[in-house]
Amino acid sequence: MTLLEARSVSYSYIAQQAVLSDVSLAVPDQSVIYLLGHNGCGKTTLLEILSGIRPPQAGSVRLNGHDLYHISSARRAQRVGLVPQMHLPVFAYTVRDVVMMGRTPHLRLFGTPGARDRAIVDAAIEQVGLAALRDRPYTGLSGGERQLTLIARGLAQQTEVLLLDEPTAHLDPRNQHRVLETVSQLAGQNVSFVISSHNPNSALLYAHHVVVMKAGRIVADGRPAEVLTEPVLSTAYEMPVEVIYNEKNAARAIMPRRTNGA
Amino acid sequence: MTPILSRWLPGACVWLHAEHRQKALYLLILLLPLPAAIYCIGLGRYAIPTEDVVRALLDFALGRHDASAGPDIVYNLVTRVRLPRIAAAMFIGANLAVTGATFQGIFRNPLVDSNILGVTSGAGFGAALMLLLVGDPLEVQLAAFFVGLVAVLLAYSVSRLYHSAPLLVLTLVGILVGSFFSSLTSLLKYVADPLDTLPAITYWLMGGLTDVTLGDIPALAAISLLGMVVLWGVRWRLNVLSMGDNEALALGLNPTRLKLLIIVCSTLMTAMAVSVGGVIGWVGLVIPHAARTLVGPDHQRLIPATMALGAVFLLLIDTMSRTLLPAEVPLGVFTGVVGVPLLLVILRVNRTGWR
Numbered sequence: 268m269t270l271l272e273a274r275s276v277s278y279s280y281i282a283q284q285a286v287l288s289d290v291s292l293a294v295p296d297q298s299v300i301y302l303l304g305h306n307g308c309g310k311t312t313l314l315e316i317l318s319g320i321r322p323p324q325a326g327s328v329r330l331n332g333h334d335l336y337h338i339s340s341a342r343r344a345q346r347v348g349l350v351p352q353m354h355l356p357v358f359a360y361t362v363r364d365v366v367m368m369g370r371t372p373h374l375r376l377f378g379t380p381g382a383r384d385r386a387i388v389d390a391a392i393e394q395v396g397l398a399a400l401r402d403r404p405y406t407g408l409s410g411g412e413r414q415l416t417l418i419a420r421g422l423a424q425q426t427e428v429l430l431l432d433e434p435t436a437h438l439d440p441r442n443q444h445r446v447l448e449t450v451s452q453l454a455g456q457n458v459s460f461v462i463s464s465h466n467p468n469s470a471l472l473y474a475h476h477v478v479v480m481k482a483g484r485i486v487a488d489g490r491p492a493e494v495l496t497e498p499v500l501s502t503a504y505e506m507p508v509e510v511i512y513n514e515k516n517a518a519r520a521i522m523p524r525r526t527n528g529a
Numbered sequence: 530m531t532p533i534l535s536r537w538l539p540g541a542c543v544w545l546h547a548e549h550r551q552k553a554l555y556l557l558i559l560l561l562p563l564p565a566a567i568y569c570i571g572l573g574r575y576a577i578p579t580e581d582v583v584r585a586l587l588d589f590a591l592g593r594h595d596a597s598a599g600p601d602i603v604y605n606l607v608t609r610v611r612l613p614r615i616a617a618a619m620f621i622g623a624n625l626a627v628t629g630a631t632f633q634g635i636f637r638n639p640l641v642d643s644n645i646l647g648v649t650s651g652a653g654f655g656a657a658l659m660l661l662l663v664g665d666p667l668e669v670q671l672a673a674f675f676v677g678l679v680a681v682l683l684a685y686s687v688s689r690l691y692h693s694a695p696l697l698v699l700t701l702v703g704i705l706v707g708s709f710f711s712s713l714t715s716l717l718k719y720v721a722d723p724l725d726t727l728p729a730i731t732y733w734l735m736g737g738l739t740d741v742t743l744g745d746i747p748a749l750a751a752i753s754l755l756g757m758v759v760l761w762g763v764r765w766r767l768n769v770l771s772m773g774d775n776e777a778l779a780l781g782l783n784p785t786r787l788k789l790l791i792i793v794c795s796t797l798m799t800a801m802a803v804s805v806g807g808v809i810g811w812v813g814l815v816i817p818h819a820a821r822t823l824v825g826p827d828h829q830r831l832i833p834a835t836m837a838l839g840a841v842f843l844l845l846i847d848t849m850s851r852t853l854l855p856a857e858v859p860l861g862v863f864t865g866v867v868g869v870p871l872l873l874v875i876l877r878v879n880r881t882g883w884r
Contacts, residue, residue: 315775318779319778319779320775320778320779340778340781340782340783341781341782342781343781344779344780344781345781348779349779351775351776351779354772354773356637356771356772356773357637357638357639357771358634358639358771358821358826359826360768360826360827361825361827364768364826364827368768368769368772368776368780369780371765371766371769371780371781371782372780372781374765376762377762377763378765379764379765379829380765424780
């Protein structure tokens with residue numbers, strides 16, 4: 268069943284310079300969708316449009332068949348969450364404070380988090396392995412730890428769809444593995460993920476569906492085995508890419524091919 | 530993060546767990562205004578023992594004072610002279626401090642204060658204009674209040690004409706509108722009678738509570754309490770707003786509407802404070818930083834702590850201004866003289882609360 272769907276979405280920040288042109292994307296339940304593409308190809312804009320914070324200039328976004336932009340912002344945020352790329356706030360909130368912000372859509376108008384919210388937040392912090400840093404200032408953490416904090420906030424939001432904007436960009440291999448295994452596990456528990464990434468190898472390992480973008484358009488869309496091929500990736504990244512296959516002819520790794528030297 | 534006061538607690542509290550110590554401190558800060566007010570009412574040229582102050586206040590609150598028994602100097606001094614002034618100082622201090630903290634949160638800038646949208650400069654111009662034209666204290670107060678509101682309305686409306694970087698534009702336009710009204714005030718001072726009106730304008734702009742009467746308190750209290758209730762109500766949402774509009778949107782808030790509500794409340798509170806007490810600087814900048822150092826940056830505690838500390842700060846400053854020297858010193862002078870070194874100490878000792 269399709270949970271979230273973008274239909275012929277277009278967007279431009281400057282007139283006549285489209286960042287997204289006629290992009291359509293369906294997010295079924297319990298799925299992990301990877302968005303791949305070069306810098307500036309429109310991945311973040313597409314995620315923002317899918318999250319409900321940036322209305323498309325053409326086309327529509329539907330959540331369970333209803334126009335996402337006609338749903339109240341709190342109800343929308345109870346069902347669709349966005350984990351942004353890393354940022355640094357002005358005030359030195361603790362890790363727990365930042366993760367607690369994920370509970371905001373579930374609070375009443377003048378409400379503050381209660382015992383149940385605190386339990387959910389502590390579980391999310393535990394899930395990403397930050398329990399020891401719970402009371403540390405978010406602004407004093409390393410880039411990877413801040414990214415894990417934002418992912419924990421997304422988990423604490425308890426949405427049906429979670430949109431992750433380059434969630435593993437600053438993480439070491441161990442933490443990449445931890446986050447993506449958590450994603451994979453939650454995908455089996457009624458949460459769908461759309462992940463923008465510059466790492467086709469993790470798409471190979473974790474994606475149910477891969478969308479490759481180039482200059483604001485979708486150039487390939489399908490199962491990883493269909494999309495993560497040398498012609499598609501070489502065209503999308505405008506560089507030679509090599510896909511390494513195992514003995515069963517299944518892709519195992521994606522590497523750039525050197526163009527200068529060996 | 531351990532806000533600084535949890536480390537400064539007296540030895541008697543060492544047995545408390547750090548989290549409980551922090552809670553005890555927070556409670557202490559919230560309770561501080563009451564004993565501070567009772568103590569300060571007793572201070573002055575005519576010193577009154579604390580027990581007499583408490584008795585007079587209880588008689589006043591419970592309506593059990595017997596006026597037929599003849600004039601009661603202590604009762605009259607406490608309730609008619611010092612109580613209005615102390616209540617005004619505390620409401621004004623709380624207003625300026627909490628609006629400063631709120632604006633720092635929504636503008637995501639620890640350098641702004643309650644005047645960032647020009648309300649104080651607008652109020653100053655309104656008061657100066659009425660002092661020049663009429664001189665009636667009530668009209669001066671009303672003009673200060675309404676022109677303060679007009680200044681913010683102007684800043685907000687002009688900023689809406691620009692579509693890029695709305696927060697930056699609002700800050701810039703607020704500063705411009707404030708400067709515009711300050712220039713107009715300078716023009717009024719230039720044309721004012723140097724023997725009569727000019728000193729009146731100058732003293733008003735330096736802030737002071739000398740002329741506050743019991744009649745000023747109901748309106749000040751009503752607007753202050755209403756604003757405080759709203760800002761207290763949105764204290765959690767201020768955390769989210771301080772992360773930026775996109776994050777607030779993604780977390781289900783409507784940042785434009787919420788910020789408008791906060792700006793309206795803060796403007797009413799600041800305009801009211803300035804119309805009663807004149808231009809009192811530094812409270813809206815120093816107290817939020819002091820409070821953040823003591824209780825941390827989470828607005829759930831920061832907002833109530835800022836109200837309490839702002840009230841106590843201005844109460845102490847006003848008490849100093851009326852007791853330290855034979856002649857009363859304008860409030861705005863002491864807030865700077867005390868506030869600036871205090872801010873420097875806070876920055877030197879601990880920068881907890883902002884990166």
